[in-house]
Amino acid sequence: MAFFEVTDLHKSFGNKEVLKGVSLTLDKGQIMAVIGDSGNGKTTFLRCLNFLTEADTGTISINGETIFDANIPLKPSELRKKRMKMGLVFQSYNLFPQYTVLKNTYLAANLLVKEEASAYAKTLTNASLSEKRRLVSDFKKKRKAENVENAKQLIGSMGLDDESDKYPCQLSGGQSQRAAIARALMLSPEILCFDEPTSALDPKLTAEVLNVIKALKEEGRTMIVVTHEMSFAASCADKIVFFRDGKVVEQGGPEILTDPETADLKDFLQLNKE
Amino acid sequence: MTFTQITLQLLSGFGTTLLLFVLTLVFSLPLGLAVCAGSMSRFKPLRFLTRGFVWVIRGTPLMLQLFVVFYVPGMLLNWPIFASLRHGRFIAALLAFVINYACYFSEIYRGGIESVSQGQYEASAVLGLTKGQTFFHIVLPQVIKRIVPPIGNEVITLVKDTSLARVIAVVDIIMEAETILSLHALIWPLFYTGVFFLVFNGIVSFSLRKLEQRLDYYKI
Ligand SMILES: Nc1ncnc2c1ncn2[C@@H]1O[C@H](COP(=O)(O)OP(=O)(O)OP(=O)(O)O)[C@@H](O)[C@H]1O
Ligand SMILES: [Mg+2]
Numbered sequence: 001m002a003f004f005e006v007t008d009l010h011k012s013f014g015n016k017e018v019l020k021g022v023s024l025t026l027d028k029g030q031i032m033a034v035i036g037d038s039g040n041g042k043t044t045f046l047r048c049l050n051f052l053t054e055a056d057t058g059t060i061s062i063n064g065e066t067i068f069d070a071n072i073p074l075k076p077s078e079l080r081k082k083r084m085k086m087g088l089v090f091q092s093y094n095l096f097p098q099y100t101v102l103k104n105t106y107l108a109a110n111l112l113v114k115e116e117a118s119a120y121a122k123t124l125t126n127a128s129l130s131e132k133r134r135l136v137s138d139f140k141k142k143r144k145a146e147n148v149e150n151a152k153q154l155i156g157s158m159g160l161d162d163e164s165d166k167y168p169c170q171l172s173g174g175q176s177q178r179a180a181i182a183r184a185l186m187l188s189p190e191i192l193c194f195d196e197p198t199s200a201l202d203p204k205l206t207a208e209v210l211n212v213i214k215a216l217k218e219e220g221r222t223m224i225v226v227t228h229e230m231s232f233a234a235s236c237a238d239k240i241v242f243f244r245d246g247k248v249v250e251q252g253g254p255e256i257l258t259d260p261e262t263a264d265l266k267d268f269l270q271l272n273k274e
Numbered sequence: 275m276t277f278t279q280i281t282l283q284l285l286s287g288f289g290t291t292l293l294l295f296v297l298t299l300v301f302s303l304p305l306g307l308a309v310c311a312g313s314m315s316r317f318k319p320l321r322f323l324t325r326g327f328v329w330v331i332r333g334t335p336l337m338l339q340l341f342v343v344f345y346v347p348g349m350l351l352n353w354p355i356f357a358s359l360r361h362g363r364f365i366a367a368l369l370a371f372v373i374n375y376a377c378y379f380s381e382i383y384r385g386g387i388e389s390v391s392q393g394q395y396e397a398s399a400v401l402g403l404t405k406g407q408t409f410f411h412i413v414l415p416q417v418i419k420r421i422v423p424p425i426g427n428e429v430i431t432l433v434k435d436t437s438l439a440r441v442i443a444v445v446d447i448i449m450e451a452e453t454i455l456s457l458h459a460l461i462w463p464l465f466y467t468g469v470f471f472l473v474f475n476g477i478v479s480f481s482l483r484k485l486e487q488r489l490d491y492y493k494i
Contacts, residue, residue, distance in 0.1 A: 050400050076404075084402040094397035097494045098415045107411065108401035169493035187402065 001064055003028040004191055004222065009058035011044055018044045019055070020246035026191075026224065026239060031217055033233035034226040036243030037268065042226045045243070046193045049224070050088045051079060062190050087189030091196045093176040095168040101179045102164045106151035109186050113143045147186075154182040158212060174205030178212055185216075192216070194225040210236070230272055233257065242268065280454060280463050287450030288470050290364065291436045294444070298371040298432060303425075305372060306379030313384055324380075331377040336370070337438050343370040344442040356442075367439035375432060382424045386417035419489045426482040433475050 002025035011019040018041045026032050034042050047053040049060060051068065060068040067082040074082065096104050117140050124132050155164050158178040168176060177197055184192055194213070198206040210232050216223065217236065227233055233240055234257050242250045242265045250256060250265045260266045275283075312324035331339065344366040348354030356362035390413050398408040440449045451464040 052396050052399060080402050080404070083400065086400075088400045090393060090397065092393055094391075094393035096394065096397070096412055097492050098419070108403060111403060111407050111411070167492040183401070 001061075002026065003063060005059075005061045006049070007059050009045070009048055009060075010056045011041075011048060011053060012056060018246050019048065022058070022243075022246075022248055024241055024248055024251060026222065028222055029217075029220040030222060030238035031213070031236055032224045032239045032241055033237035034224060034241045034243060035228070035230070035233060035268070040243045041246040042243050043195055046088065046195050046224070046226060049191075049193055050086050051083045052088075084187050085190045087184040087187065087192040089177070089180050089184050089192065089194045089197050091199055093168070093173075093180045095171075095176060095180055095183070097168050100165050100167055101155060101160060101171070101182070102148070102151055104168070104179060105155060105183045105186050106147045108183070109147040109150070110144050113140050113147070116143060151182070151186060154185050155179070157215075158182045159208075172205065173201045174208040177201065177205075177209045181209075181212060181216075185221075191222045191224060194223065194227070196226050196228065198227070198229060228272075230257065230269075244268070275454065275458055275460065280460070280466070283454065284447050284450050284463060284467060284470065287445055287447035288467075288474075290439075290444060291446045291470075292474075294364070294368060294371065294436045294439060294446075295432060297368055298375055298436075299429065301368075301372040302375035302379055305376035306383055309376050309380035310383040310387070313380055314387070328377045328380060331374055332381070336374050336435060337441055339374055340367060340370045340438060340442050343367075343373075363442050363444045364439075366442055367444045371432075371435070371439075375428065378428055379425065382421050382428070383417070385424075386421040387413065389420055390416050416494055419492075419494065422482070422486055422489060426479075426486070429478060429482065430475055433471060433478060 004026040006025075007023045009019050009022040010017070022041075022045055024032075034045070036042055044053060048055040048058075048068075055068070055070055057070045058068075059066055059070070062085055066072075067085055095101075096107070099107060117136050120139050121132060121136050124135055127135060152164065155161065158181060160175060160178055160182065163171060163175055163179070168179070171179060181192075181197075197213070198209050201209065206229065210229065213223065213225065213232075214236055225232075225237070234254050237254055240250075240252060240254055240256055241248055242256075242262075244264050250260065250262045252261075256265065257269065260269060309324060309328065312320055313328060315321045315324070344356050344363070348357060356366035359365065394412055394416070395408060398412050403412070437446055437448050440446050443449075447467045447470055448464070451467050454460055454463045
């Protein structure tokens with residue numbers, strides 16, 4: 001069984017069927033590039049993977065664990081746990097404007113500390129009440145400090161050391177997108193998805209962000225990137241998936257970009273050359 | 275009457291004005307949140323009812339609302355509660371002001387909440403934030419930043435609106451000045467009341483500007 005497996009994902013908005021049965025697999029540590037013309041369901045597909053949109057039918061599994069099954073509704077708390085296995089970087093960054101880059105990065109992790117602490121408190125069966133309280137408060141402090149440290153490290157690895165204390169309104173597009181990547185990495189998702197992460201950026205900033213994604217690949221991260229950057233797809237992706245009309249029309253190694261099998265992909269590549 | 279005597283008498287009226295101002299804000303700012311929740315409710319009847327009520331309050335003069343609050347209990351229940359209580363007139367005025375301002379504030383809150391982009395909610399969801407965490411850590415700070423300027427405008431209007439309470443015979447500063455006019459045939463104290471309003475509004479505007487500046491460390 002593949003590390004990441006999507007089977008028969010369907011999604012309709014009203015009577016418009018946007019995903020018409022998407023199935024694909026991805027191995028650990030690989031990059032999948034999703035390509036295709038506008039309006040063919042690429043974003044909808046990523047949103048389904050991250051539960052922002054609920055697919056009508058189909059399943060998603062990571063490492064053999066089913067994280068989504070349209071037939072089995074989940075409680076909000078379970079859903080939250082499962083969705084944290086996936087990360088998503090938006091085209092428009094969606095950083096939180098009122099927080100610095102650093103706080104944007106550690107916020108979600110720190111908000112989880114409360115739950116971690118109550119789980120930890122349950123393990124302290126022998127401690128007295130006052131001792132328990134002290135241990136739990138120490139635990140919280142320690143976890144929060146670790147999160148801040150971890151966030152700083154991630155920000156550094158994104159080349160944003162000097163921007164750590166800046167607010168999103170003070171960042172360039174490329175810096176914003178790298179900050180958004182740091183934020184998404186904070187919860188160590190099994191799979192990180194990108195929805196056209198560079199389409200709002202000029203060529204220089206695009207290169208900045210794509211280099212970061214390449215570096216993440218070196219670290220062994222598993223990623224799915226919706227992109228219009230054919231050269232990036234050709235040079236970085238282990239797997240190319242071509243969407244047309246809500247379906248995966250062709251998939252394979254990067255060689256399909258030079259030697260496509262289907263007329264549709266041939267057609268698409270021809271148009272995207274100019 | 276000396277200048278000092280007149281100033282002191284006007285100040286006693288202005289005390290009522292200030293009390294009305296402060297208590298109106300204390301009650302209407304939180305009540306506005308409840309009205310806002312009603313007007314954004316997913317339960318349709320509640321939403322329509324609340325929005326209809328807000329529409330009526332915002333579409334009619336505050337002066338009329340003062341009369342309605344003051345006279346209707348007496349007419350309908352045959353129980354002129356506000357006319358018989360010791361501070362009844364003041365309470366009636368306060369009630370009318372609180373209802374009126376809560377409705378205006380609710381619309382400002384609603385605008386603030388609706389202006390937070392869908393992307394903020396989605397980014398929060400993807401990061402595993404609960405609904406409550408999303409509201410308090412992500413949405414609310416942005417809402418506060420957005421609503422401070424329009425709330426400030428309403429607060430300044432309220433300073434001046436308090437003088438409407440005199441239509442149900444709440445003795446405010448202007449009414450004190452009129453008393454002086456009729457008893458001592460002095461007209462200038464009436465104009466002098468403007469100074470009190472200006473000074474007070476100056477303080478309020480200054481504080482609001484400071485608050486806005488404090489929230490100015492980021493842009494949305
Ligand atoms: N919430 C929605 N309600 C109704 N229709 C929607 C919704 N979201 C997406 N669609 C429709 O689904 C189709 C696929 O949209 P999607 O955004 O997934 O395409 P895309 O491949 O990402 O395109 P692009 O390259 O322009 O980003 C479009 O026709 C769009 O109008
Ligand atoms: Mg898209």
